[in-house]
Amino acid sequence: MITELTQNPEESRASYDRDLPVYHPEVLIFDSSEEVDQFAADLIIDQIAKKPNSVFTLPTGSTPKDVYGRLVEAYRAGAASFSDLTIFNLDEYWPLDPSNPASYASYMHANFLDHVNANLENWHIPQSDASDLAQEVEKFSGELAMSQPVNLAVLGIGPATTCHIGFNEKGSADDSRTRYVALDEETFAVNSAQFSSPETAPKGAITQGVADILEARKILLIAKGKSKAWGINRTLKGSVSADAPSSFLRLHPNTTFVLDKEAAQYLS
Ligand code: PGA
Numbered sequence: 580m581i582t583e584l585t586q587n588p589e590e591s592r593a594s595y596d597r598d599l600p601v602y603h604p605e606v607l608i609f610d611s612s613e614e615v616d617q618f619a620a621d622l623i624i625d626q627i628a629k630k631p632n633s634v635f636t637l638p639t640g641s642t643p644k645d646v647y648g649r650l651v652e653a654y655r656a657g658a659a660s661f662s663d664l665t666i667f668n669l670d671e672y673w674p675l676d677p678s679n680p681a682s683y684a685s686y687m688h689a690n691f692l693d694h695v696n697a698n699l700e701n702w703h704i705p706q707s708d709a710s711d712l713a714q715e716v717e718k719f720s721g722e723l724a725m726s727q728p729v730n731l732a733v734l735g736i737g738p739a740t741t742c743h744i745g746f747n748e749k750g751s752a753d754d755s756r757t758r759y760v761a762l763d764e765e766t767f768a769v770n771s772a773q774f775s776s777p778e779t780a781p782k783g784a785i786t787q788g789v790a791d792i793l794e795a796r797k798i799l800l801i802a803k804g805k806s807k808a809w810g811i812n813r814t815l816k817g818s819v820s821a822d823a824p825s826s827f828l829r830l831h832p833n834t835t836f837v838l839d840k841e842a843a844q845y846l847s
Contacts, residue, residue: 599753599830600830600832601819601829601830602829602830602831602832602834603829604800604815604828604829604831604834604835604836605834605835605836606815606835606836606838606843606846607835607836607837607838608838608839608840608843608846609837609838609839609840610839610840611839611840612645612803612804612839613645614839615801615803615837615838615839616645616646616648616649617649618837619643619646619733619799619801619837620646620649620650620653622731622799622835623635623646623650623731623733624650624653624658624659626730626731626797627659627660627661627664628659630730631660631662631663631664632663632664632665633663633664633665633730633731634664634665634666634667634726634727634728634729634730635664635665635666635667635729635730635731635732635733636666636667636668636669636729636731636732636733636734636787636792636795637666637667637668637669637687637691637733638668638669638733638734638735638745638801639668639669639670639683639686639687640735642735642801642802642803643733643735643801644690646733646801647690647691648690650691650695651691651694651695654694654695654696655694659695660696661695661696661697661698662696662697662698663698664697664698664701665701665702665703665726666697666701666702666703667703667704667719667722667723667726667729667787668683668687668702668703668704668705669732669734669744669745669746669786669787669792670683670705670745670746670784670785670786670787671683671684671704671705671706671707671784671785672707672780672781672783672784673705673707673709673712673715673759673781673783673784673785674707674708674709674781675707675708675781676707676708677706677707677708679707679774680775681773681774681775681780682707683704683707684704684707687702687704703719703722703723703726704719705719705785707781712759712785715785716757716758716759716785719757719785720756720757720791723757723787723791727791727794728794728795728796729794729795729796730795730796730797731795731796731797731798731799732792732795732797732798732799733799733801734792734798734799734800734801734828735800735801735802736800736802736807736810736811736814736825737765737766737810737825738765738766738769738806738807738810739765739769739806739809739810740765740809740810740813741763741765741766741810742810742813742814742822742823742824742825742826743763743766743824743825744789744792744800744824744825744827744828745786745787745788745792746760746762746766746784746785746786747760747786747788747789747792747824748760748761748762748763748766748824749763749821749822749823749824750821750822751788751789751821751824752789752821753789753790753793753821753827753830754788754789754790755788755789755790756788756790756791757785757786757787757788757791758785758786758788759783759784759785760783760784760785760786761782761783762781762782762783762784767780767782789824789827792828793827793828793830793831795831796833797833797834797835798828798831798833798834798835799834799835799837800825800828800834800835800836800837801837801838802836802837802838802839802842803838803839803841803842804839804841804842805841805842805844807838807841807842808841808842808843808844808845809845810823810825811836811838811842811843811845811846812845812846813825813826814826814828814829814836815829815836815846816846
C-alpha cells in the first residue's frame, strides 16, 4: 500500500536561503482515498488514546470531511472520546456571518462537533463576524500561543497551484503568525463556489501563520485527488520557499504526508 519517497537534501538546502535544516517528510501513498481517510482518523484516535487532553489544530474543506465522518463513527462505537481535547481551527473567513453554511464554524458543527462529545469551551476558531479584526487576531493568537505546543496539526493543501496551508497564500513567510490574509485569485475562484452567491463570498480570512503551524509536535498533511497533484509535487520536490508555503513543512522534523494515488501521481 505504501511507497516511501526521499529527496535530495543538498538540493533542498541550497534552495533555502536561511540556515535552517530541511527534513525529509514521511510520504505515505495509498491506493484509495478511503484508506487515506482511515489512516488519518486512526492517527487522530491514537493520539487521543495516548493523551486524552491533546491539543489539535484541525482543518476544514472537502478533504477532511470523511475523516470527521470516521471520527464520529468511532465516537458512536465507543472507540474514541473527544471530551478533553483542545481544538484550534486552522482558519476562518472574515468578514462573514458565522451562521452562513459556508463558514468554517458551520462546517465544524455540521461535520464534527454536533455529533461528538467535544467540549465547545475548548474549541477555538476566529470569530468570522468580529467587528475589531486586530483584536480578534490577537485573541486567537494569544489563545494558541498559551496552548502550544499543539500535539497534532492536521492540514489540507490548497487546490491547483496555490500550495497554501491554512490560508497562508503565496508569499507567506515561514515566520508568519496568525493574521488577516487576502485570498489569492486562484483560492477565491475555487472557494467562492461554496457560497450561495459567489460574488458575495469573503475576500479574506484569519489564518494561523506558517510559524504557528510549524510549532506543532506532529503535522499530518492529507491530500486526495488529481487537483492536488501539482501542489504536492511542488511542495515535496521544489524549493523550500514562500512561493509555495506548503514547502515550509519540510522545515519540520515530524511531518507525514498522506496521499492517494491521484494526489501523488507526479511524484515519481
Ligand atoms: P479542500 O481545501 O480540502 O476543500 O480541497 C483545502 C485547502 O484549501 O486548504
